[in-house]
Amino acid sequence: MELVQMQKSLQDYTKSLFLDNLKVEESVLGVIQKLEFMGVLDSQFLQLQQLQDESNPHFVSQVVTLFFQDSDRILNDLSLSLDQQVVDFKKVYPHVHQLKGSSSSIGAQRVKNACVVFRSFCEQQNVEGCHRCLQQVKKEYYLVKNRLETLFKLEQQIVASGGMIPAMELGF
């Protein structure tokens, strides 16, 4: 594929991460969550990109990789905690809170929002609700992980072809 085409592809793909109109409906004990017309990323991701420069050319992918490692661990712990006979919400809550924080820090909007719902079910000590929230969070997490990995691959391809990553043009 030509360099120009790759760059255009990357731009279109990146834009789609912010303007994705995937509809996800989740009904949790009467509460309908619609993560509708909401991008997988928000402007905080753009903030991270501002922190990347020649002195730190891989900053974004480094932070995101840390986020993935951190999140994999947290989701694993959450699964274990929620599978216990008696769920210890004192363990569950801080994990959800931490995931909410880190997803917020990198701009993983839908993961963050799913964590917000999750957290309120923790506060209510609602096991069923928490289970469903965990599934939702996982879904959102794997989605953004997949999208970001694709984004980084596209960027790598461009760099490998000797090209430059085109600047983002979004009206944030």
Next chain:
Amino acid sequence: MARDGGVSCLRSSEMMRVGIGGMESQPLDLDEVHVLAVDDSLVDRIVIERLLRITSCKVTAVDSGWRALEFLGLDNEKASAELDESSSFRQVPVVIMSSENVLTRIDRCLEEGAEDFLLKPVKLADVKRLRSYLTRDVKLSNANKRKLPEDSVPVNTSLPPPPSPFTISPDSSDSSPPMTISPESSDSSPPLSPLEISSSPLSTPIDDEDDDVLTSSPAPEESPARRQKMRSPLD
């Protein structure tokens, strides 16, 4: 479940004078700010560290209040005993970082002596703003401090707070949380900027947010209002 996080800033010269461990000797550059960042989240630590470095701060990032005390050489009984009497660490500004946009908590942080409050996720503009008043070489004088007016920026607007003089009341010392050193009204401003560390003082049963902390080297006397980012929280 209380979590702390925070960033504290000392000028290089002050760090050396109070014998902070781990610092290589540097020329006395009054514009250089050394920030001690405290946050239990690795991702947030990396991000705040980069944000601060990009705004020309020297940064040390630690993952807990205990490590912060350790770094400052305040982790032993003798040091903390001396702390009450000495004003060495007193006047270094503390800035709280939290994901919770709750006005009463923010007010409480400010009343307890925090210089500023940043809402997470922290943005480059927030740190730049912080940086701009950290380099002002104005001595801190507790006697001139007064409380933030009650009718300031409401919680749910997305407007930045209007600049207005903001100071810390000197008489909020009676309810200090264990790790906070409240600014007592002192007779004179010491030439050295003392350090303030504040762990999350406002934990309630569920509300165990990581009130992360920023402390920075001398804040100006007349500082702009420190209410920050009162956008409508999604949470």
